[in-house]
Amino acid sequence: MIAVCAVLVLLGAAPLATGAPPAGAAVPATPSEPRQEPAPAPRQEPPPASGWLHWPPGPLEEEPQRGFFPVVGSVASGGGLALGGGYRDYALFGGPVGFEASALLSVRGYQSYRVHLGLLAPHRDTLDLRPADQPVASMLDNRRHPRRGVAVYLDAGYRSLPRSRFYGIGPGSRPEDRTDYLLRVAALDLAVQGQLTPRLELSARAGVLDLATGHGRDDDFPSTGERFTPAQVPGLASAPRYVVAGVGAAFDTRDGLDARGGAVFLSGVAWRFHDTSARHLHFTRLAFDGRTYLDVPAVPGLLALRTVVATDLAGDAGVPFFLQNSLGGGDLLRAFGSNRWQDRALAHATLEWRVALHPAVEIAPFVDAGTVGRGLRRLGEPKACAGVGLRARWGTLALGRVDWARGSEGSRVVFDLGAVF
Numbered sequence: 001m002i003a004v005c006a007v008l009v010l011l012g013a014a015p016l017a018t019g020a021p022p023a024g025a026a027v028p029a030t031p032s033e034p035r036q037e038p039a040p041a042p043r044q045e046p047p048p049a050s051g052w053l054h055w056p057p058g059p060l061e062e063e064p065q066r067g068f069f070p071v072v073g074s075v076a077s078g079g080g081l082a083l084g085g086g087y088r089d090y091a092l093f094g095g096p097v098g099f100e101a102s103a104l105l106s107v108r109g110y111q112s113y114r115v116h117l118g119l120l121a122p123h124r125d126t127l128d129l130r131p132a133d134q135p136v137a138s139m140l141d142n143r144r145h146p147r148r149g150v151a152v153y154l155d156a157g158y159r160s161l162p163r164s165r166f167y168g169i170g171p172g173s174r175p176e177d178r179t180d181y182l183l184r185v186a187a188l189d190l191a192v193q194g195q196l197t198p199r200l201e202l203s204a205r206a207g208v209l210d211l212a213t214g215h216g217r218d219d220d221f222p223s224t225g226e227r228f229t230p231a232q233v234p235g236l237a238s239a240p241r242y243v244v245a246g247v248g249a250a251f252d253t254r255d256g257l258d259a260r261g262g263a264v265f266l267s268g269v270a271w272r273f274h275d276t277s278a279r280h281l282h283f284t285r286l287a288f289d290g291r292t293y294l295d296v297p298a299v300p301g302l303l304a305l306r307t308v309v310a311t312d313l314a315g316d317a318g319v320p321f322f323l324q325n326s327l328g329g330g331d332l333l334r335a336f337g338s339n340r341w342q343d344r345a346l347a348h349a350t351l352e353w354r355v356a357l358h359p360a361v362e363i364a365p366f367v368d369a370g371t372v373g374r375g376l377r378r379l380g381e382p383k384a385c386a387g388v389g390l391r392a393r394w395g396t397l398a399l400g401r402v403d404w405a406r407g408s409e410g411s412r413v414v415f416d417l418g419a420v421f
Helices: 002-013
Strands: 066-073 082-089 098-106 111-119 149-166 179-195 200-215 241-252 264-275 283-294 302-313 325-327 341-343 345-358 361-373 383-394 397-407 410-417
Touching: 066 098, 302 325, 325 345, 325 361, 341 345, 341 361, 361 397
Parallel strands: none
Antiparallel strands: 066 082, 082 098, 098 111, 111 149, 149 179, 179 200, 200 241, 241 264, 264 283, 283 302, 302 345, 325 341, 345 361, 361 383, 383 397, 397 410
């Protein structure tokens, strides 16, 4: 092979003599043609990542489409740091059907298991409406690099939350009434999500939601059933089983998650919970999440504002206490623990001033304010807190954050991965 290549190179360097004129014959002059530069070779895109194990996964904005992967995050607010892993193959047997499975276990014993099966290739680049039991603050999963496409898949999941907090219902709940309970959630959904235009995204789900409660595992606090009665707390006697259907839409002018001045994110979600048990705890959930990012003249950094509003329309029926809208935790009213206040409706606002100290470090003083109530017209007195956060960044990706916040019930430090919004 090397010899053949050498011959071809020599032939290319020396033109072949065909019909050479005799010696002394005049050779007509021919105008010399301008030398043409060779056209640049088209850029070759790297092939999709494949293999059995990928760590580190290369650029943090990209993930392999096949192989094992680590997972670091949280199962639920109050569950602490969770570690786990999973496996994905977005082209099973070389076809369009993909598979992904993951498992998480937290330091407080919280567990999460999920399996996806279907047309998954666009899943990471389109808007994801999270399962119906997720809190409204994280109901729509942001995507780093939105791209046009449609994903259709089955999503099966199971979560166990053995130390869920409950203080009572309404804005008048007291910290001394804190209890805990065990919540188990099993869900099976058909999910469809798509990027319709560069700015407009749509996602929908329909499936079943099976819930079960039990005694909490935190020995420092009484179990919820020991302090509250079923008449006070809907769903305490027996957890309902739901058929659920939901739709979410978002209008997003951000560049991925790299928010710039003037960018906005507007989203709305609607869920219907139909109780198939004898309790008939039917309700409809409506939620809105609006975010805007402003450059202020003569002020360094960026002002980030977020408003979250949600309400459950249940008529005379109750909403199970473990599905009610709540404030507190790592996203809303950060100075207070998870589920500190909960009811059918909530309203919350956040203002952050984000200033880059270094390309990889950001400081963010913030103010949170919010309240809950039986309806949007019956909200209670607002609660507020203030604090400061440090954020670690890699390019446009927020790696993690540490927030310190102080409110009327003391101070609290929040450690979390990713951006708060």
